[in-house]
Amino acid sequence: MTAKPSTKKVLGWIISFLAPYKKKVFFAGIALFLGSATWLALGQGIRLFIDSGFLSGESDTLSHLVGLMLAIVMVGCIATFFRAYLVTWLGERVSADIRLAVFNRLLSLSPHYFQEQRTGEIISRFTADATLLQTVVGMSLSMALRSSVTAFGGIIMMLFTSFKLAALALIAVPLVLAPIAIFGKKVKTLARDSQDKVADVGAHLDETLHEIHTVQSYTHEYQDRMLFGQRIASVMNAAESRIFYRSLLITVVMAFSLAAVTLVSWYGALQVVQNNISAGELTAFLFYAVMVASAVATLSAVIGDILRAVGASERMMELQFANDNLIKSQPANELSDNPNSTIEISNLCFSYPNDALSPVLQDINLTIKPGERVALVGPSGAGKSTLFQLLLRFYLPNSGYVSINSQDISQCSNESVRKQFAIVPQESVIFATSVFENVRYGRTDATLDEVKKACIAARADEFISSLSDGYETQLGERGTRLSGGQKQRIAIARAILSNRPILLLDEATSALDAVSESKVQQALDNLMQGRTSIIIAHRLATVRNVDRILLIENGTISASGSHDYLVANNETYRKLAELQLLT
């Protein structure tokens, strides 16, 4: 995560999202000013009503004044409608745009970023923080703007109505502003803390529900309930302090402003008795004073919300400006498409950024010809998966290079590099949608016919046809209704459909029964047909018929050759083979 952005930066960031809607912002501003202006004009109407109509007993003037005041009220109401509509619309729009911008950014971050974050926490930022922002931009901000304009205009009108009374009332202003400044900062910090705690709850919930099977199998419910209870308690604690300061802020502001209004009323009444000002002037003045006091009270209430939103925006902003070195180094060059590319890895050394002192891959040199099948074998933690990560440009090497078709992939865009690879991961990924959409994930413009052909080649069509809705069957979250072998065949069909020149296969270690295994093997053979394939092999039985086996140990290629050659000439490989009863 980056350092916390300042309030000024956060407001600048939010305003940048309003920029595309200048017209709406402009009309909302006009409506806001017009609305406030009409309510202020009403005070003058009241003064005339009392002095020229009521006290002088002229019924004609009274009727005219009532008509005029009704007209003012109508204009005020129409302006209020437009202000409410436009500002709420802008609030919804801005928070939707912020969600889109942050989501776009998240999609482009490397897996390294996500290893260091909790998904539940990111989801919470999306839901809780963006929703808070939406309410605030859509409601509190409009109330704050309206109250500021009303308070400012009200003070001017107070000065205009009775300079002496206004000057007296203005003594209260610093008393009212001081608590806003003092408590406001505290409310903002506590609000951020509160949102952090809510995100913690989100992260815990996400993890527990995703792993519910393990939670229940290990009868871990009691511990989870306790842990969750603690997290909820800290949300409540953080909220309690925030609520306390917010309430205190509202009370202090209200007390000062109402006390000021009362004292000024008393002084004003004395002025009327002494005939220094008229009754109409005093009434208008008090109308403005109450208006200013309630505007300031509203302001003090919503300022807490606005500061909360600044806290929430900080958290969204951190996501949008998350540090990712790989993105900074994304070049615009495209890797040219070529179905017969040679892969060359030269003097490659690599360590993970969070563990820069432990080299994971060291001095790897390797050339893979088009259509060749290469298996990577070796002990756990040797660096096989890491090599896949580098081929897919999820990380850049510390030194050396990977080239495809004689182009260094570190000089090419992520998209153009990744388009060369079809991946079948160790754990098949199934999305909560239909079989058809799951396979079509490999190539989103494929027709049903093409999807079916891929499924037939992957030996998946046979079980798909027996599902209740065939290709339209919904597979549920993580494909819980399929067996391990069936999931693998769906993943293989997806890779076949994608028809990319290089296949990266991380062979599943899960034990399949003999029938299922032979079907998966046939599916894999079909998939590898005519493609350059690199296979991480956990079971040596499956790599007997590859072109070349590379033995990876401690991040280097320690031996290479056929199975028989390695059994005869390499001690480590022989032991691996013996363990699997293959000698």
Ligand SMILES: Nc1ncnc2c1ncn2[C@@H]1O[C@H](COP(=O)(O)OP(=O)(O)OP(=O)(O)O)[C@@H](O)[C@H]1O
């Ligand atoms: N994201 C990471 N950050 C830091 N170190 C990592 C990361 N991923 C893997 N490693 C380390 O890199 C080394 C190689 O891991 P890698 O996953 O490439 O091994 P592997 O040969 O694929 O193992 P396995 O056969 O068990 O999957 C290990 O020591 C591992 O702890």
